[in-house]
Amino acid sequence: MDRFRAMQTFVKVAESGSFVRAAEALGLSKASVSLIVSELEAGLGVRLMQRTTRKLSLTDMGRAYLARCHDILEAVAEAEGMLSARQGEARGVLRAYAPLAFAQHHVVPVLPAYRAAFPEVTVDLVLGTRAVDLVEEGFDLALLFEQQGLASSLVSRRLAHSDLIFCAAPGYLAARGRPDDPTALAGHDLLISDPQYLSGKLTRDDGETLTLAWPAPALLCNASEVLRESCVAGMGVAVLPSFVVSESLRLGELVEVLPGWRAGRLDLCLAFPSRRFLSAKVRGAADYIVERFRAFATDPHCDPWLASARAAATMS
Structure with missing residues (x-):
């Protein structure tokens, strides 16, 4: 009974x-x-x-x-x-995961504003470059790139995408010349974060694809920020996500090489272990993130970081 x-x-x-x-x-x-x-x-x-x-x-x-x-x-x-x-009150510990390079450029700068909006929430932010199990590791939410592999049990929402583009320092290009087509990359020092890029598969904005046999890279490093700094220092042509180099492109520290060609695309997603019974702290953080990327999601074919960097370069 x-x-x-x-x-x-x-x-x-x-x-x-x-x-x-x-x-x-x-x-x-x-x-x-x-x-x-x-x-x-x-x-x-x-x-x-x-x-x-x-x-x-x-x-x-x-x-x-x-x-x-x-x-x-x-x-x-x-x-x-x-x-x-x-x-109904946003309070407690919000345990979140984000890719290291993305967080350095686009999460850390907005943390003060988030904390001002939700002062009763303690942020436990874990950064890395690996795939994570949100349920097993106790994460409330995560910013993940779809290419990392999202478990089918997760609830996810695509926020934006970032192209893997070629860039180099103006001084490097002045000394070595600027490649005018992808085949010319063979004569340059390449800075690459992932060995899979060595396959040389490129895609142009109009959908054309091209596969190149690239030489061994001058630098292979899984830390995008290290590659960006090495590129700024004039070490070679780097293959990096637009979200990592957009500020350097706007400042003129780097120049986009082979505009219109990309070595890949990263889809940024907001992921949760479950849609049911979301606490106020999770709902608040999710709404804050979605609002932050609202303008980025207006055109699913547009890379927001690259578009803003190109617009700044045109105006300068």
């Missing part, structure tokens, strides 16, 4: 003074309500109600039990109300 449900049923019968009216209020049959009260009495070993064909009244034990049931049901309602109220 569900004792809590039995208490609720008993209280409804006592307050309405009728099995019929109680049944209507609870959405049950009169027989079901009568059975529940009878089972409650049997379980307690006392009679709670005197029943006749014309009248229903509480026994002394029934009145005493009704008072205690009121206390218990009110306490439960108060506890549920407290949880609902706290659920």
Whole structure:
């Protein structure tokens, strides 16, 4: 027997003074309500109600039990109300994961504004370059690149994409010459973060693809920021995500090489372990992130970081 449900049923019968009216209020049959009260009495070993064909009244034990049931049901309602109220407040620890290079350029700068908006939330931000298991590792949400592999059990929303582009320092290009087509890359020092780029598969904006046999890179490093700094220092032509080099392109530290060609594309997604029962802290962070990328999502074919960098270069 569900004792809590039995208490609720008993209280409804006592307050309405009728099995019929109680049944209507609870959405049950009169027989079901009568059975529940009878089972409650049997379980307690006392009679709670005197029943006749014309009248229903509480026994002394029934009145005493009704008072205690009121206390218990009110306490439960108060506890549920407290949880609902706290659920509506963004507070607690938000455990989040983001790719290291992306976070350095585009998450860290907005953390102060996020904290100002949600002062009761402590951010536990884990950065890395690996695939993560959000459920097993206890993450509330994550910014992930789809190419890292998203588990089918995750709920995800695509926010933007970033092209893998070629860039170099102006000084390097002045000394070594600027490649005017992809085949000319063979005569340059390449800076690459992932060995898979050595396949040399390139895609142009119009959809044309080209596969090149590239020479061994001058630098192979999995840290995008190291590659960017090496590129700025004039070490060679780097293959990097636009979100890493956009600021350097705007400042003129780097120049885009082979505009219109890319070595790949990274799709940025916001991922959750589940859509159900999201706390206020998670909903608040998710809404904040989605709003941050709202303008980026207006054109799914446009790389927002590259577009802004090209616009700045045109104006300068």
